[in-house]
Each structure stands twice: as C-alpha cells, then as structure tokens.
Amino acid sequence: MSKSNSDDHWLVRPKTIRLLWQIFAGILALTVLAQFVIKIKGYVGVDGWFGFGALFGFAACVAMVLFAKLLGVFLKRGENYYDEEEDNA
Amino acid sequence: MPEYLPPALILLTGALLIGILRGHMRTAVVLLSPLLTLWAVWQVPDGVVATMPFLDYVIEPVEGSPLRRLFATIFAGMVFAGGLYAYRLARWYELAAAYAYAAGAIGVCFAGDLITMFLYWELMALFSTIVVWCGNTQGARAAGIRYAVMHLLGGIILKVGIEGVVVHTGSIDLQPMQVTNFDTWMILIGILINAAAPPVSAWLADAYPESSPTGSVFLSAFTTKTAVLALIMLFPGESILIWIGLFMVMYGIIYALLENDARRILAYSIVNQVGFMVCAVGIGTEMALNGAAAHAFAHIIYKALLFMSAGVVIYRTGKHKCTELGGLFRTMPLTAFCGIIGALAISGVPLTSGFTTKTMISQAAANQELVAVYLLLGAASAGVFLHAGIKFPWFVFYQRDSGLRPKDAPWNMGAAMLILVVFCIGIGVFPGLFYQFLPYPVDYEPYTAGKVLFYLQLLLFSGLAFFLLLPLMRRTETISLDTDWIWRVLIFRILQKLGLASTAVGRAISQFVRRTLNNLLAKAGHHLSTEAPDTEEEPGMLARSRPIGRTALWIAVLLTGYVLAYYF
Numbered sequence: 001m002s003k004s005n006s007d008d009h010w011l012v013r014p015k016t017i018r019l020l021w022q023i024f025a026g027i028l029a030l031t032v033l034a035q036f037v038i039k040i041k042g043y044v045g046v047d048g049w050f051g052f053g054a055l056f057g058f059a060a061c062v063a064m065v066l067f068a069k070l071l072g073v074f075l076k077r078g079e080n081y082y083d084e085e086e087d088n089a
Numbered sequence: 090m091p092e093y094l095p096p097a098l099i100l101l102t103g104a105l106l107i108g109i110l111r112g113h114m115r116t117a118v119v120l121l122s123p124l125l126t127l128w129a130v131w132q133v134p135d136g137v138v139a140t141m142p143f144l145d146y147v148i149e150p151v152e153g154s155p156l157r158r159l160f161a162t163i164f165a166g167m168v169f170a171g172g173l174y175a176y177r178l179a180r181w182y183e184l185a186a187a188y189a190y191a192a193g194a195i196g197v198c199f200a201g202d203l204i205t206m207f208l209y210w211e212l213m214a215l216f217s218t219i220v221v222w223c224g225n226t227q228g229a230r231a232a233g234i235r236y237a238v239m240h241l242l243g244g245i246i247l248k249v250g251i252e253g254v255v256v257h258t259g260s261i262d263l264q265p266m267q268v269t270n271f272d273t274w275m276i277l278i279g280i281l282i283n284a285a286a287p288p289v290s291a292w293l294a295d296a297y298p299e300s301s302p303t304g305s306v307f308l309s310a311f312t313t314k315t316a317v318l319a320l321i322m323l324f325p326g327e328s329i330l331i332w333i334g335l336f337m338v339m340y341g342i343i344y345a346l347l348e349n350d351a352r353r354i355l356a357y358s359i360v361n362q363v364g365f366m367v368c369a370v371g372i373g374t375e376m377a378l379n380g381a382a383a384h385a386f387a388h389i390i391y392k393a394l395l396f397m398s399a400g401v402v403i404y405r406t407g408k409h410k411c412t413e414l415g416g417l418f419r420t421m422p423l424t425a426f427c428g429i430i431g432a433l434a435i436s437g438v439p440l441t442s443g444f445t446t447k448t449m450i451s452q453a454a455a456n457q458e459l460v461a462v463y464l465l466l467g468a469a470s471a472g473v474f475l476h477a478g479i480k481f482p483w484f485v486f487y488q489r490d491s492g493l494r495p496k497d498a499p500w501n502m503g504a505a506m507l508i509l510v511v512f513c514i515g516i517g518v519f520p521g522l523f524y525q526f527l528p529y530p531v532d533y534e535p536y537t538a539g540k541v542l543f544y545l546q547l548l549l550f551s552g553l554a555f556f557l558l559l560p561l562m563r564r565t566e567t568i569s570l571d572t573d574w575i576w577r578v579l580i581f582r583i584l585q586k587l588g589l590a591s592t593a594v595g596r597a598i599s600q601f602v603r604r605t606l607n608n609l610l611a612k613a614g615h616h617l618s619t620e621a622p623d624t625e626e627e628p629g630m631l632a633r634s635r636p637i638g639r640t641a642l643w644i645a646v647l648l649t650g651y652v653l654a655y656y657f
Contacts, residue, residue: 008490009418011418012416012490024549024552024553027549028549028553031542031545031546031549032546035542038538038539038542039539040539040540040542041537041539041540043452043455043456043463044455044458044460044463044464045460046464047463047467047543051546052543052546053542053543053544053545053546053547053550054546054547054549054550055550056464056467056471056547057467057471057546057547057548057549057550057551057554058550058551058553058554060467060468060471060472060551061471061472061551061554061555061558062554064342064343064346064468064472064475065346065475065554065561065562067343068342068343068346068347071343071347071569072347074570075347075570075571076347076567076569076570077568077570078567078568079349079567079568081568081570082568082578085577085578085581
C-alpha cells in the first residue's frame with residue numbers, strides 16, 4: 001500500500017502494516033467466534049445464523065464494488081467531459 | 090403580535106446584521122444569533138402559537154411540537170458550529186446567505202400551514218443558491234445556476250400541489266395526507282426533489298462540492314433534512330417512500346464508490362443517508378418515524394463533521410481529489426481524527442451516534458416483517474462503511490504519501506469539529522439522554538450484546554472487503570455520468586439538431602414568403618392599374634378587426650418566439 005521508506009512514519013512501515021493485519025485478522029476471527037457465547041437474535045430467520053453478519057457484510061461489499069466497477073465502464077468520463085461538451089455546443 | 094419572537098426571524102435578523110456590522114460586532118452576531126435562536130426554539134410550546142391573516146387565509150407561522158423542535162434544535166446548533174468553523178475564512182456575504190438559508194430551514198420546522206412552509210421553502214432555495222455561488226469559481230457559478238433551476242422547478246411543482254390542495258379541500262393545514270390525487274402527488278414530488286430523490290439526485294453531488302470549503306458545511310445540513318421533516322409531517326407511512334429510499338441508499342453507495350473528488354464522495358453519501366430516512370418515513374410506524382428523526386439529527390452532525398474535515402484539507406492544500414491527496418495524517422492529526430470519528434459515526438459503528446439511530450430504522454423494518462427491506466438496509470450499512478467509513482478517510486489521510494505537509498486546522502475550525510465529535514460520541518454512548526427528545530415514546534434498546542455483535546461482524550468484514558478489493562478501487566481522474574447528463578448534454582444536443590433542422594425549415598419559409606410577396610406585388614400592381622375594388626368585399630388583411638383574445642395569443646406566440654430566438 002505505502003512505499004517502504006526507512007525514515008517514514010512508523011504507521012506506514014511494512015512491519016507495522018503486517019502487525020495491523022494480524023491484529024485485524026484476530027479481531028475478525030473473534031467477532032465470529034464470539035457467536036458461540038453470545039446469541040444473535042434473528043429477526044428474519046437467516047440473520048441469526050452463525051457468521052451471517054460477517055458473510056453478509058463481506059458479500060454485500062464485494063457485490064457493490066463489482067457492480068460499481070461494471071457501471072463505471074459505462075458511466076465514467078474524463079474530468080473535463082462537461083466543459084468539452086459545452087465547447088462543442 | 091406574538092409575545093415572543095419566531096426563531097426563524099431571529100436568525101434572519103442575524104443574517105441582516107452580518108451584512109451591516111463589521112469586525113468584532115459581526116463575529117459576535119455570527120456566534121450569538123444561533124444561540125439566541127436555539128433558546129427561542131425551546132420557548133416554542135406545543136400547538137399553534139401565532140396566527141395572522143394573509144390574503145384570504147389565516148396562516149400559522151409558528152406551531153410547536155417535539156418533532157419540530159428536534160429539527161429546529163439541530164438546525165440552530167448546526168448554524169452555531171458552522172458559524173464558528175467559517176467566520177474567519179468565509180466572506181461576509183457567504184455567512185449572511187448561509188444564515189438566511191438556515192433561517193428558512195428553521196421557518197419550515199415551525200410552519201403550521203402549507204403557505205408558510207412554502208414561503209420559507211423558497212427562502213431556502215434562494216439563499217442556498219447564493220451559498221453555492223460563493224464557491225466563486227466558473228464551475229460554482231454554472232453549478233449554482235443548475236441548482237437554482239432545479240430548486241425553483243421543485244418549488245413550482247410544490248406550489249402547484251399546494252394550490253390544488255387548498256382549492257380542493259379548502260384547508261391550508263399542514264397535516265398528514267394520502268398520495269391519491271394530482272395535488273398530493275405534486276406536493277410529494279416537490280418535496281422529494283429537495284430530498285435529492287431519483288431521478289434528480291444528481292443536483293446534490295453537482296452543486297455542493299462546487300461551493301467553498303465553508304459553504305459545503307452549511308449546505309450539507311439543511312435542504313435535504315428539511316425535506317425529510319416535511320415528509321415525516323405530510324406523508325408518514327407512504328409505502329412508495331420505502332422503495333425510493335432504498336434506491337437512494339444504493340445509488341449513494343455506488344456513485345460514491347466511483348468518485349474521485351473527496352467532497353463529492355461525501356455528497357453522494359448524503360443521498361445515501363437521506364435514503365435511510367426516506368425509507369423510514371415510508372415504513373411509517375412510530376419507531377420508524379423516531380428513527381427517521383433521530384437519524385436526521387445524528388446525520389447532520391457527523392456529515393457536517395466530515396465536510397468540515399474535508400474543508401480543512403481543501404483550505405490547507407487547495408486540492409480536493411483523492412488522486413492528489415493521501416498521507417495527510419502526519420501533519421493534520423486533529424483533522425484526521427475528527428474525520429475518522431465522523432466516518433465511524435456515519436457507518437454506525439457501536440458507541441457512535443449512527444449506531445443508536447440507524448439501527449432503530451432497521452429494527453422498525455424487522456418489526457413490520459419487511460424482510461427484504463431489513464436485509465437491504467443491512468447490506469447498505471455495510472456499504473456505508475465501505476464508501477464513507479473507510480474510503481473517505483483512507484484516501485484523504487492515509488493511502489500513499491502525497492508529499493503534502495499542510496498545517497493542521499486553525500483553532501476555530503478545530504474547535505467546531507471537536508464540538509461535533511463530542512455529540513457524535515455522546516449520542517452513541519448515552520442514547521437514552523437523546524431518545525427522550527424524539528417525537529414518540531422510545532421503546533428500543535440499541536445495546537444488546539447480540540445486536541452489537543451482529544453489526545461488528547457486518548462492519549468489520551466490510552472493512553476486510555475494502556482492503557482486499559483495494560486494487561479494484563484505485564482512483565481514476567474521472568467523473569461519473571448521472572441523470573444530469575440529460576439536462577446538461579442531451580437536451581442541448583437535441584436543440585442543436587432542432588436548430589439545424591430549423592435553419593433548413595427557415596430557408597424554405599423565407600423562399601415561400603419571398604415568392605408569395607412577389608406574387609402579391611404583381612397582383613397589387615395589376616389591381617392598382619385598374620379601378621378600386623368593391624367596398625362590399627372583405628377589407629384587406631391589415632384593415633380587418635380581430636377579437637382581442639386572438640391578438641393576445643399572437644403576441645404571446647411572438648414573445649415566445651422572440652425569447653427562444655434570443656436564448657439560442
């Protein structure tokens with residue numbers, strides 16, 4: 001993500017980033033495993049299943065990013081698109 | 090004469106004084122008039138407080154209720170925070186316009202009838218346009234005109250609806266109505282235009298990011314949330330709003346994901362958040378309406394906070410694109426911290442205001458057994474974290490090192506942001522204190538272990554998705570086409586084509602006219618050479634008398650033609 005640079009801020013050093021990923025992975029695992037202890041009350045059925053929140057959140061985001069990417073193919077234009085259109089008009 | 094001042098008039102007077110006074114006096118007005126307004130808001134008792142004759146009607150300029158006071162409170166509070174944030178940087182006319190704009194919003198809050206509501210509604214449209222213009226760039230001027238056209242159009246549609254309701258029911262009361270006929274549809278559409286509902290959502294992301302760094306803070310707060318209030322008061326439980334709201338929620342996420350401009354990301358996320366509120370109004374139960382009102386309140390705070398942090402960045406660096414920013418946390422720790430708190434709050438992370446208000450809407454959907462709505466709101470919550478919760482702070486403050494080393498926020502901007510941070514966290518940690526101000530009694534507990542765990546899973550795994558998909562989200566120097574393409578490009582292309590066609594038609598017409606004239610001249614010559622025509626005959630074209638109605642019609646046609654010819 002960030003270029004490695006020995007005199008750079010501690011937060012962007014590769015070592016820190018690796019550590020942050022490890023902590024993040026630990027927390028992720030913990031939130032799912034916690035469901036063995038804490039019962040999630042399902043309001044519509046599926047949302048009470050084991051790990052549903054995790055899977056649903058992840059899948060929803062992947063779907064949205066991919067959908068946005070797809071739309072972007074059709075909708076993206078250069079930054080000066082409207083200025084150029086005005087000049088043509 | 091009422092025994093106290095309507096809150097909107099206090100703020101309007103403040104706006105006027107900002108224009109008249111200079112130096113410390115002006116600063117005093119900027120900071121004190123919102124507080125005085127806030128005090129006045131809490132002096133308004135329930136029910137109609139003041140009436141006055143207007144034309145043939147008795148209007149009710151001030152009517153109080155818990156819901157109205159709630160919205161007016163956050164509006165007045167927001168003016169104070171915005172004033173503190175802006176007063177050293179913004180020009181006096183931007184401040185004056187922003188205060189008058191906010192006065193319009195507060196006026197709508199207490200409007201007891203449709204006529205009063207409409208007048209304040211237009212006040213908002215007028216002065217918010219000026220705030221957009223204060224961006225003071227070519228882009229801001231053009232966007233301001235498009236913004237004004239959209240809102241004047243919305244105002245006309247609203248007015249048509251109000252006239253219809255007044256004529257057909259004889260009542261100017263502001264009360265819940267059913268969308269059953271033309272009149273009520275017009276009112277609904279007029280309000281939805283201000284809420285940035287489809288198909289005209291584009292006006293928001295077009296105009297707000299063009300305003301000045303201080304102007305966008307004010308703009309983010311009032312127009313859309315006043316529309317939400319109007320929807321709560323006029324159309325609670327109108328089921329079509331559920332689907333309009335869900336569309337807005339998804340639209341906001343997708344467009345924000347595609348966007349490169351930092352403030353435009355935030356603008357799209359306004360549409361997204363207002364979508365939650367519109368959806369809640371559509372659900373229409375007491376819990377849903379509480380949720381809509383609470384979420385509007387919380388949203389104004391964290392969205393202003395986000396716009397403030399983006400504003401500081403733009404003020405300090407002069408840059409506003411994700412592709413040009415990054416790594417700013419090094420020298421702007423305070424701004425980064427405030428931006429992150431705003432981002433966490435908008436994502437509805439537990440212990441922030443977003444969690445205690447947005448989950449109320451989801452709960453209301455679940456209670457009504459609206460399974461699809463409940464799940465879509467859940468997916469949207471994940472999407473909010475994706476596009477605003479992480480994307481905004483990540484690309485502005487982290488990402489790569491852009492090499493920029495700007496100074497942190499000036500003290501007044503930092504203070505304004507910290508005040509909002511306190512409220513973002515306060516409402517999240519002590520929801521009970523806040524819930525008592527909601528319009529209906531609250532029977533909802535946000536902090537159950539299961540609910541917190543569910544949302545932590547949802548949000549943290551969205552975060553995982555963000556970082557895993559980062560390569561797919563590389564920012565490009567692009568904009569995304571929206572429905573505004575229709576009125577910014579398509580219409581002009583069609584007119585161009587028509588223009589070409591009309592030149593062809595014009596040539597044909599002029600040929601025809603020339604030929605006819607020649608014939609006439611030839612005939613006239615022929616007649617003049619003989620004796621005068623019989624007087625019994627119909628008089629000549631110019632001598633005939635015509636009914637005045639037809640004359641007026643032709644003048645109208647001529648004028649229209651003239652205006653069109655002049656315009657193109």
